[in-house]
Amino acid sequence: MFLTVEHACVSYPGSGAAKAAVQDVSLVLRRGEIGVLIGPSGCGKTSLLRAVAGLERLAAGRIVIDGEVLADAAGGVHVSPEARRIGMVFQDYALFPHLSVEANVDFGIRHLPTAQRRARTLEVLDLVGLAHAAKRAPHQLSGGQQQRIALARALAPSPRLLLLDEPFSSLDVDLRERLAQELRAILKQAGTTALFVTHDQMEAFAVGELIGVMHRGRLEQWDDPYTLYHRPAARFVADFIGHGVFAPARIVAQGVPEDGHCNCIVRTPLGDLTDVAECPMPDAYPGGECEVLLRADDIVHDDAAPVKARIESKAFRGAEFLYTLRLASGEKLLAHVPSHHDHQIGEWIGIRPEVDHVVTFQRGGD
Known part of the structure; x- marks a missing residue:
């Protein structure tokens, strides 16, 4: 398995073990697979994503990517976020308004030689369908296009895992569904392993090859979309989906x-x-x-x-x-x-x- 989360727990100061944000969650992703975490607000899906990114420390459990232990609460291991080679795409795009689309995308690969950096930037812009807009400013593009710029920027350093935290929630419903389908095609073409967080079922089904339903910090079921819908393993899953x-x-x-x-x-x-x-x-x-x-x-x-x-x-x-x-x-x-x-x-x-x-x-x- 490429990504393995084993019995992960995340607690915040004062929350207490019984109210931990993430409680005993285990899941796996193979290389190139796209997983989705879905659930109501406060269910722990974003806390789990942040733990994988290294932005939160595990209170228990471990996280392994491609054989490397990134976090192990029992062993005191916590690899810093910048050393994990993980890309992130957020809800608010976080683009630099004073930089062009091209400059936004190559921001994280400026350590590369100029020719290689430009080639990689144009490669990922072409992948997300925005090579024609390389010299434009982000504010000149639509919300959907800006989110694709953020995706291209995250893909440029060739992360071994891409994390996406509700990237389409600020967009209108029709655009969200279309972008979710485009996102899946882009990630599959790039061969990128990804873990996606959303509260929207249509997004989850459009993007995910594996979907996990979270409730009160626990992962109720981690399965393919068809099984999740037709054979829910828990009453909450049956009630929440469809x-x-x-x-x-x-x-x-x-x-x-x-x-x-x-x-x-x-x-x-x-x-x-x-x-x-x-x-x-x-x-x-x-x-x-x-x-x-x-x-x-x-x-x-x-x-x-x-x-x-x-x-x-x-x-x-x-x-x-x-x-x-x-x-x-x-x-x-x-x-x-x-x-x-x-x-x-x-x-x-x-x-x-x-x-x-x-x-x-x-x-x-x-």
Whole structure:
């Protein structure tokens, strides 16, 4: 593994061990991979990023990059930030307004010979699509272009790891999504290993090959985006990622388990779910009573379906509506419905479940 974080803890003076900013976090990145840390404000994602950068000392654990121990709390090791060969891109760009785009980018490589420095500067500007703007001032460019200048400046010294702390949060939503896709393409073309922090799920899915969801200083799950969405390992992850609700359910055994897998069904207000190969056995919950995660894309609008739900609210999203629905039995559901199905609030529509991955949790759990 290229980047290894082992049982990392970060505490601030007066916070106490129970309120440490980062608690027992472990993760790995292979060379050239892009990882993303996501979570609500105050969850510890930026503190962890700063610990990797060397801006915060570990209270426990260790950090290793490419075989070199950069931090080891037990051994008293703490390599200074400037000696770690790590690049950083911040939210506020931190560009020098009095310097040209080219001069901003070559600021960190002025130790190189002039010809080599200029060649490298133009190389990374070309990589981010701004070679044509080399002689211009940063204020003459858009916010998205300025962020790409900051990226080029961070890439110029060829860092072995690039850290990005909410680099697009000051930009508008449409621009953020486009830049996130561009960022991934740039990093993959450069072969750069990167760790990215954001609170925006669309950014995380657009950029990350591995995504970690943090909550109260802990890393709840570190996985590829598909697994994170469809097989959340913790209730917080299931609730934080995507749109969905937890509906009451009961796991019912159907004969003898096969190869240790559940031979059962999950009874829900929408009917029985049968694709339950990865569900726990009924005895995992008292009486088999649990809650099932039903995402908005698990609920299909079907006028012929026997189950009806009342539309409580709807949000137009261009190609689709996000409907908030209520069953006659009182349970709330969410559903993505094509926008040409423009039903009115208060109307009853037919729905059916189409759940490929049945995920259950203990009732009333955190």
